[in-house]
Amino acid sequence: MDKEVSDVLKQFSPIPASERHQRWLLKRHPIGDPSVDDFLFVEDVVPMPPPGAMLVRCIWLSLDPFQRLTWNATPRNAEIVPLYGTLLGDIVGEVVLSNHPGFARGDIINEVLGWQNYALSEGRGHYIHNRAGARKVDTALGPISTACGVLGRTGLTAYFSITRELVPKPGETMVVSTAAGAVGSLAVQIAKIMGARVVGLTSTEEKCDWITELGCDATINYKTVNNLGTAIARAAPQGVDMYYDNVGGPIADAVLGNMNAGGRVTRVGVSANYSQVNDDGTPWTWPGNQPMFIIHDYIRDYPDGLVQLSNWIKDGRLTYREDVIDGLENAVAGWLDMMTGGNRGKRIVRIGPNPDGIA
Numbered sequence: 425m426d427k428e429v430s431d432v433l434k435q436f437s438p439i440p441a442s443e444r445h446q447r448w449l450l451k452r453h454p455i456g457d458p459s460v461d462d463f464l465f466v467e468d469v470v471p472m473p474p475p476g477a478m479l480v481r482c483i484w485l486s487l488d489p490f491q492r493l494t495w496n497a498t499p500r501n502a503e504i505v506p507l508y509g510t511l512l513g514d515i516v517g518e519v520v521l522s523n524h525p526g527f528a529r530g531d532i533i534n535e536v537l538g539w540q541n542y543a544l545s546e547g548r549g550h551y552i553h554n555r556a557g558a559r560k561v562d563t564a565l566g567p568i569s570t571a572c573g574v575l576g577r578t579g580l581t582a583y584f585s586i587t588r589e590l591v592p593k594p595g596e597t598m599v600v601s602t603a604a605g606a607v608g609s610l611a612v613q614i615a616k617i618m619g620a621r622v623v624g625l626t627s628t629e630e631k632c633d634w635i636t637e638l639g640c641d642a643t644i645n646y647k648t649v650n651n652l653g654t655a656i657a658r659a660a661p662q663g664v665d666m667y668y669d670n671v672g673g674p675i676a677d678a679v680l681g682n683m684n685a686g687g688r689v690t691r692v693g694v695s696a697n698y699s700q701v702n703d704d705g706t707p708w709t710w711p712g713n714q715p716m717f718i719i720h721d722y723i724r725d726y727p728d729g730l731v732q733l734s735n736w737i738k739d740g741r742l743t744y745r746e747d748v749i750d751g752l753e754n755a756v757a758g759w760l761d762m763m764t765g766g767n768r769g770k771r772i773v774r775i776g777p778n779p780d781g782i783a
């Protein structure tokens with residue numbers, strides 16, 4: 425293209441002419457544990473925003489265990505991610521073109537936009553996975569990547585489930601499963617801030633060492649103990665007052681066998697079930713008849729929660745670890761590795777660079 429013409433076009437669109445739209449699609453519904461062959465990485469033309477929409481350059485992608493459920497062939501999930509549809513995921517990105525009255529070029533937003541490097545958004549959020557809609561990221565609170573983690577739904581989950589649902593009293597014992605994960609590593613520290621005694625469960629000695637640094641009073645490597653129930657009884661000699669359940673399955677059974685009378689449980693997630701297949705070959709589905717913590721119940725309180733989490737970080741009372749995978753093309757491998765315990769803290773994918781001057 426003639427340089428003069430190219431320079432004129434740049435004033436209207438900051439997207440280089442050579443740029444391609446890259447995304448991960450669901451190629452087939454996994455049965456049981458997914459594999460890389462269930463997905464397809466494709467490239468096409470970067471879309472332009474119609475009236476009322478904006479084009480977002482995706483910078484950070486959150487990898488989450490629950491995403492597994494959206495790859496199942498159940499009617500609800502097939503609607504969220506149809507075959508050959510873009511995978512669903514929480515994004516931090518930069519608005520690069522806007523025909524939306526509420527967002528301007530240069531805004532940094534957090535929104536469920538999918539596993540892709542550019543996305544169109546009407547700012548409405550997702551009817552199941554982000555009822556709060558697109559939110560502008562407050563760069564004064566922390567680096568923008570944290571809007572996918574400690575200063576996003578991950579941190580808010582740990583914060584509200586502990587401060588509003590479990591509400592530890594000083595000296596009570598809390599057991600946290602998946603304690604070195606994104607939510608778990610924050611849950612450990614928030615429970616300590618509230619004065620609880622914390623027992624953390626995870627899968628390697630190195631992770632046990634890390635959660636000890638975060639404040640765990642005792643740790644258990646659930647992969648190496650002979651009897652998890654006995655190990656929990658030893659680590660919690662006064663019994664378990666609260667269970668922070670990130671995983672479900674046999675780990676939850678072992679903790680629940682050690683609960684004190686009147687003990688409290690917050691069932692935040694059931695990662696052990698997400699890839700399970702029922703006896704009739706159908707995928708496991710979310711147990712609608714059982715009480716679960718749901719972060720969307722606290723949408724109105726998100727701003728307060730974010731300020732509190734940010735203040736704790738600034739005061740040095742809360743630390744967080746980002747476990748970064750570089751490149752959208754490596755996102756599926758990063759997700760599969762996370763579900764076999766490969767992550768420490770919050771696993772996110774760096775899709776592209778932060779805008780100049782923004783941390």
Ligand SMILES: NC(=O)c1ccc[n+]([C@@H]2O[C@H](COP(=O)([O-])OP(=O)(O)OC[C@H]3O[C@@H](n4cnc5c(N)ncnc54)[C@H](OP(=O)(O)O)[C@@H]3O)[C@@H](O)[C@H]2O)c1
Nearest residue numbers: 602605606607626627670692693694695696717718719765
């Ligand atoms: N209810 C809500 O609103 C809400 C919001 C956010 C997250 N969640 C849920 O909270 C839980 C934690 O989420 P997260 O984002 O912090 O992820 P995460 O804990 O960082 O997820 C990865 C970790 O899960 C553990 N894991 C995976 N499969 C497992 C299995 N079959 N058995 C035992 N452990 C397994 C592994 O830790 P180890 O190495 O320790 O085994 C792995 O490192 C998930 O269940 C998620 O769905 C719920």
